[in-house]
Amino acid sequence: MTLVRTTCLLLAAVLSSALAPSSHAQNRAVSSEPTAPGNPPDLGAAAQMDALRAVATRYNLRIAVMSARGTSLPGIDLDIVSGSSVILQARTTGSILFVRVPPGRYTIRARDQHVEEVRDVQVPSRGALDLRIAWPAAAAPADELPPRQNPAPR
Template sequence: MFRNARLSLFLPFLVCVCANGAALAQSLPQPASQNGISYITGGVGEDEVQAFRAAAPGYNLRMTFASKTGSYLSDIDVTITSGAGRSVLSVRTEGPFLFVRLPAGRYQIGAQTRHITETRKIQVPAHGGADLRFYWEDPDRHGVMRVCKSCPDTARP
């Protein structure tokens, strides 16, 4: 009797887990490749964010792009150059995440938005991975100059 009760509770659970796994797999973009380097970019919407979190261990360089106020950013031009100065990857992000599979080694990462470029040097390990986060000033505030430090901030609603 208990066996049938457990089975009747387990089957709906198993169906839900499989359905959620399929939904996550569908929301994850297919990996692209450039110069033999595999990568995924995206992360728009909660389903995609969850899918990227699940896929993260499969990539040894994981980058996130956001404003300093915490808003995620997209359409970031990213270039990855090897330690020898050879261009490895050049891509525009389709969301706040860019996950890349690179051979172990030293790289320089350039990320540009609104004519502002951030550059980082990183060592990608042979085992495990590296996480990079790029932050820019809030796009709505770019170029706003405050003349008076004690004046109220009228640029924000």
Template sequence: MSRRYLTRAAGLCLAGAMFCAASAFAQTDATPGEPTVLKQNGIVYVSGGIGEDEVAAMKKMAAQYSLRVLVAGQGGEYLSDVDVTIASAAGKPVFSARTDGPILLVRLPAGRYRVSAASGQASAAHAVVVPAHGTAQLDLHLKQ
């Protein structure tokens, strides 16, 4: 290969790498602190609440969800990476996820549910009634 070809190829690779880096930076900068909305078996949810920006974003989003779960430890410290399962009143699991922060927002149909959370040896469970309008709020404090 000629030296001219190699120089041109290297220049194009460098330009491409700079473009990709700039694009990634621009995407990250466009939505600071905003958590990702996910969907599982038709159920829309979002999890997060780490950092002031993300907490503020989730507070704004909360009215769009029928259930807000806040997960904390026995001493009141906020927890993330907690396995949360929601079951119907009949005991059938309808939702399961690992949290990305202490706040979990879930869009469920109105009804009675049992919410369980576990992290290591600590766990908690509580019944909740999700209203047809508005948001049910549940604070779970995991205990060993």
């Protein structure tokens, strides 16, 4: 994935909210769009990028579930597992999930009604891990699939 695509994803990012957070993992919600009346006006693209980069540096595990078109998918359930314990459950909102966990090995499970993708990852003691899970095209929502091509008339 190119730096430009990654930057675009960060600009569009809204952090997912946890369904069952534990003291072992933390996440916070940040949006680049006002969500309620009275919120400050939308920032310019450069300011949004700076704000999201500043937030992203606080987290050492960043997870995005991507469609075949390269867009983030909402409605995918994520489990972060350490050993035999699920330490965080979240559902994607069409965004990047930012999590802070202790360095070490984790299993990331992403699933919807029909598909499960599993990744074993090592979160470093310094820096961060950016995990992109490519969702199978056949399992993506209909609006994420490429348009059907009609065969040429014979």
